[in-house]
Amino acid sequence: xxxxxxxxxxxSEYLNIKKSTIYHLVENGHLPHYKIGRLVRCKRSDVDAxxxxxxxxxxxIDKKPKEVFKIxxxxxxxxxxxxxxxxxx
Numbered sequence: 001x002x003x004x005x006x007x008x009x010x011x012s013e014y015l016n017i018k019k020s021t022i023y024h025l026v027e028n029g030h031l032p033h034y035k036i037g038r039l040v041r042c043k044r045s046d047v048d049a050x051x052x053x054x055x056x057x058x059x060x061i062d063k064k065p066k067e068v069f070k071i072x073x074x075x076x077x078x079x080x081x082x083x084x085x086x087x088x089x
Contacts, residue, residue, distance in 0.1 A: 005034070005041040014047070 003010070012019045023040075025031035032046040 005043055011042050
């Protein structure tokens with residue numbers, strides 16, 4: 001059975017990040033934690049929920065370049081008019 005509360009060392013292993021990063025997250029109030037005297041403990045379920053809140057979806061590789069290309073190939077009648085006759089604005 002997994003422990004419900006994790007100390008900094010266990011949390012570092014669980015998240016595979018440096019202890020200094022965890023201390024930074026705790027000090028800035030980003031990571032949900034409990035302070036017992038000078039000790040920091042994190043509830044595993046709170047950490048799991050926190051991780052899920054920070055989940056980012058990937059972008060579709062094929063979609064993004066197509067959108068950029070579509071925007072860059074659009075011509076504007078105003079720009080065309082200005083380029084053809086710059087004095088006739």
